[in-house]
Amino acid sequence: MAVKENLRPGGRSARVQASVHEAVRTLLQSIERTDVTIPLIASEAGVTPSTIYRRWGDLQELLADVAVERLRPDMQPVDTGSAKGDLEAWAEQYAEEMSSGIGREMIRDVLAAQDNSNACKCYAFTREQMELIGDRAQGRGEGFPPVDAVMDRVVAPIIYRILFGDAPSTDHVRGLVADVMRSEAVAAIPPLPVSARKSG
Amino acid sequence: MAVKENLRPGGRSARVQASVHEAVRTLLQSIERTDVTIPLIASEAGVTPSTIYRRWGDLQELLADVAVERLRPDMQPVDTGSAKGDLEAWAEQYAEEMSSGIGREMIRDVLAAQDNSNACKCYAFTREQMELIGDRAQGRGEGFPPVDAVMDRVVAPIIYRILFGDAPSTDHVRGLVADVMRSEAVAAIPPLPVSARKSG
Known part of the structure; x- marks a missing residue:
């Protein structure tokens, strides 16, 4: 069960991830899921679409990455x-x-x-x-x-x-x-x- | 747990379903999944794209419908x-x-x-x-x-x-x-x- 390495907090890569995740969450709240596109996310996050393609490959991988962060438990049982x-x-x-x-x-x-x-x-x-x-x-x-x-x-x-x-x-x-x-x-x-x- | 009614075997609707399912299975074997589109399926099945949109709504629903037929058990335990x-x-x-x-x-x-x-x-x-x-x-x-x-x-x-x-x-x-x-x-x-x- 391969699990991606966590990013160094505060690094450039972590900042890009945070702003792209934030953009996805914002868009999912305001528009229909089927209308969410990578160019739209890039514009909302202030990065280029190619930054997103390079890092996540496609929209589905990005959505999965955002979802898993939301599924991370934020408290102990x-x-x-x-x-x-x-x-x-x-x-x-x-x-x-x-x-x-x-x-x-x-x-x-x-x-x-x-x-x-x-x-x-x-x-x-x-x-x-x-x-x-x-x-x-x-x-x-x-x-x-x-x-x-x-x-x-x-x-x-x-x-x-x-x-x-x-x-x-x-x-x-x-x-x-x-x-x-x-x-x-x-x-x-x-x-x-x-x-x-x-x-x- | 709602389950769609089975189609009357041999009816026009059942024939359309059979040929569209067959087209999907054929295409999935010969080309990349991400290249499969509704117009392509329609052309392979000999129906119009609007027939497919009307019946299945979108590609994902059609793929799910084909998958569930393949998951139907074909023998008793x-x-x-x-x-x-x-x-x-x-x-x-x-x-x-x-x-x-x-x-x-x-x-x-x-x-x-x-x-x-x-x-x-x-x-x-x-x-x-x-x-x-x-x-x-x-x-x-x-x-x-x-x-x-x-x-x-x-x-x-x-x-x-x-x-x-x-x-x-x-x-x-x-x-x-x-x-x-x-x-x-x-x-x-x-x-x-x-x-x-x-x-x-």
């Missing part, structure tokens, strides 16, 4: 005092955000790009959140399933249902969480030391 | 003699097909369309296959998990991993199947009569 509570609170909020109009559009933008590195970034963001909840559980001396099991049994069904069917209900999401938290995996796998968990 | 064997054989083949280049492209086409009725059709196709395996299990007097559990715990993680990360390994897919087949749900839920299962 809420600490509710228990692993099950943390996972439930996180999963309910995640399902709600991802099934909103803007959430669906962001997922679609990320998946529409030929290059799947942005989709992998989203996967990595979510995994990190799950690792944080797992580490916190360990700190409290609670059991927690392996992160792969949480991805397969909580995250995957939420996203699959949003993309292919109807958004899962709150009860359904709670059922997924309850299920993975009482699975054999929780009891069978002893909490890992933080260092081992991080490198997994 | 293999009968291996046991529910677990049937589900395992189905899931391995599904993961292999969906993670291939053409499989990924079809999923992407289905999801890129604004109208999600095609995505829902894919969901319905897969659900039907799971119901068939469940009915067969019942005929043998075996337990089988509720179809929703199979969708969440086998189908969803396969598709999620293909879209957002790396394709799941055969071992991973087998683990998903083993897991859902030994879950509490299998033992707790008695086999339903075929009529009740079909309407569920």
